[in-house]
Amino acid sequence: MVMSVSLRRFARKLAFGFAVFVIVSPAILVILWMLSLALKNEVDNMAYPPVFVPSTFNFQNFFDVIERNRLDLYFLNSILVSGFATLVAIAVGVPAAYGIAKAQAHKLAVLTLIARITPALSYLIPLYILFQWIGLTGTIWPIAITHLVITLPIFIYVMIGFFESLPQELEEAALIDGCTLWQAFRHVALPLARPGIVVGGILSIIFSWNNFVFAAILGGRQTRTLPVAVFNMLTFEQVAWGPLAAAALLVTLPVLVLTLLIQKEIVGGLTAGGVKGG
Amino acid sequence: MERDAVPGEMLATRGRGFGHRYLPFAYPALVITAAVIVFPWLFTVYMSLHDWKIGQDREFVGLANFVRLAKDVRFLESIGHTLYFTALAVVLPLVFGTAAALVFNERFPLRGLFRAVFILPMMATPVAVALVWTMMFHPQLGVLNYLLSTVGLPPQLWVYSPGTVIPSLVMVEVWHWTPLVMLIVLGGLAAAPTEPYDSAKIDGANGWQIFRHITLPLIMPFLLVAAVIRTIDALKAFDTIFVITGGGPGTASETINIFLYLQAFSFYNIGYASAVTIVFFVIIVALAVVLLWLRQKAKWS
Structure with a gap:
């Protein structure tokens, strides 16, 4: 009797472990396959049946792909675009979220909802023409500015939730002591909001970094971002699988590592609003 | 949206009447929003009423673009593809x-790490993911056909055949966005009370009965939120479809969004494309409203 109970418990644990394994395996397998393709030489990559573990670990793919496709330039572009769009989102998004949370102006928050619903392409047609008219085409500015469509709603959404969860008493005390609204915000609410700003900022950077369509249309030869550069490798050049997978891995690796490092904060921020860029 | 309601009401009793003093905090963001969101919208409506090709004169044509759309077989087919893909x-x-949420709601060693691995697909760069799937779909050298052959199934053409292209693209979309649904449902499970479970155990209910009669009703509101978000995102899906098939083979996977892209940025029919944008937006809002209405209905019953 005792034996069968512990046996059953063991069997249940085993079944549960198997369920966890089945659930995470699609994510792991696709990412490992990307890694495998990136590290194999062309002979291994073109073999059938496929070779899973490279016969020799071949880091040459990474060097080749960076050198031949000027990925260093596009890497810099991506950093500038995501950095600019996120910094502006923080600068105007923190006070905006604070104001919306305090005034309960949820009708204003609906604007961010509309941004969430509208397909990215529909902003692009008018903005494409606008940037032509004011002569910004060919610079990195159109991309950086349009990425605000991604970063600002995500950031404001995370921050509204964050400010509403903060206790009111400290600010009220500050106001009674004669602080202006701005001073109460600047010296009381803002320092408390720092963790929220970090989470919102990281999510903004990731979704801006990942975005493809804005830079695909607005980016030129010098100004495209990394995802666009990698896509162009697929279409305009006959590139072998190894370098292609290496390029894909280079684009997405920073995001994957960041997600694993601060998964708790990212999960918290994502659940706050079911946010997603694009 | 929903979660704002409760703290908002609590605040309202305290600060009503003074709230407007806080609105100036939102002005800079409003200016930017007006520039990058409201302006494009108004301009889109204006463009949709014109026959306008980039580099040519524009001419006011009223609703002619919309009339043309209603008769455009390629557009109507793209609506069908979009709805099939979205469903x-x-x-x-x-x-x-x-x-997955039911599993991650249990306590087990390294749960945080496994959960992080599980959400990696939704954080990964869509273009990078699409490239890897393109290689996996390859009919001769792709790893998917190899995996099929190991279990004795015949090789498939995946995205290279009109019959299987949309289910294949759905596979990528499911891989990509299941984690978001998991996170939303997990939030619902975390908020669920424990009492009904205790009494069900005393009554000797089995696992399926507990799920069907206790868990499912408790997480239903969250499932509907997830359904709304998924519907909006699936209708708008672009990156992976564009990179993997570009709408092909032929026009077999041409969704509304791909059709819109081709009209605007391959054929430069921006007047016509603007009309597509407006119809597309109406479709998205209509489906979202239907789902929200279902949610209200579920609440009342």
Whole structure:
């Protein structure tokens, strides 16, 4: 009797472990396959049946792909675009979220909802023409500015939730002591909001970094971002699988590592609003 | 949206009447929003009423673009493709996401790490993911056909055949976005009370009965939120479809969004494309409203 109970418990644990394994395996397998393709030489990559573990670990793919496709330039572009769009989102998004949370102006928050619903392409047609008219085409500015469509709603959404969860008493005390609204915000609410700003900022950077369509249309030869550069490798050049997978891995690796490092904060921020860029 | 309601009401009793003093904090963001969101919208409406090709004169044509759309077989087919893609790309992540959330709601060693690994697909760069799937779909050298052959199934053409291209693209979408559904449902499970479970155990209910009669009703509001978000995102899906098939073979996977892209940025028919944008937006809002209405209905019964 005792034996069968512990046996059953063991069997249940085993079944549960198997369920966890089945659930995470699609994510792991696709990412490992990307890694495998990136590290194999062309002979291994073109073999059938496929070779899973490279016969020799071949880091040459990474060097080749960076050198031949000027990925260093596009890497810099991506950093500038995501950095600019996120910094502006923080600068105007923190006070905006604070104001919306305090005034309960949820009708204003609906604007961010509309941004969430509208397909990215529909902003692009008018903005494409606008940037032509004011002569910004060919610079990195159109991309950086349009990425605000991604970063600002995500950031404001995370921050509204964050400010509403903060206790009111400290600010009220500050106001009674004669602080202006701005001073109460600047010296009381803002320092408390720092963790929220970090989470919102990281999510903004990731979704801006990942975005493809804005830079695909607005980016030129010098100004495209990394995802666009990698896509162009697929279409305009006959590139072998190894370098292609290496390029894909280079684009997405920073995001994957960041997600694993601060998964708790990212999960918290994502659940706050079911946010997603694009 | 929903979660704002409760703290908002609590605040309202305290600060009503003074709230407007806080509105200036939102002005800079409003200016930017007006520039990058409201302006494009108004301009889109203006453009949709014109026959306008980039580099040519524009001419006011009233609703002619919309009339033309209603008769454009390629556009009507793209609506069909979009709805087919969306139906699968909403239902499957909801099923798999709920199953995954039930697992991640249990306590087990390294749960945080496994959960982080599980959400990696939704954080990964879509273009990078699409490239890897393109290689996996390859009919001769792709790893998917190899995996099929190991279990004795015949090789498939995946995205290279009009019959299987949309289900294949759905597979990528499911892989990509099931984690988001999991996170939303997991939030619902975390908020669920424990009492009904205790009494069900005393009554000797089995696992399926507990799920069907206790868990499912408790997480239903969250499932509907997930359904709304998934519907919006699936309708708008672009990156992976564009990179993997570009709408092909032929026009077999041309969704509204791909059709819109081709009209605007391959053929430069921006007047016509603006009309597509407006119809597309109406479709998205209509489906979202239907789902929200279902949610209200579920609440009342």
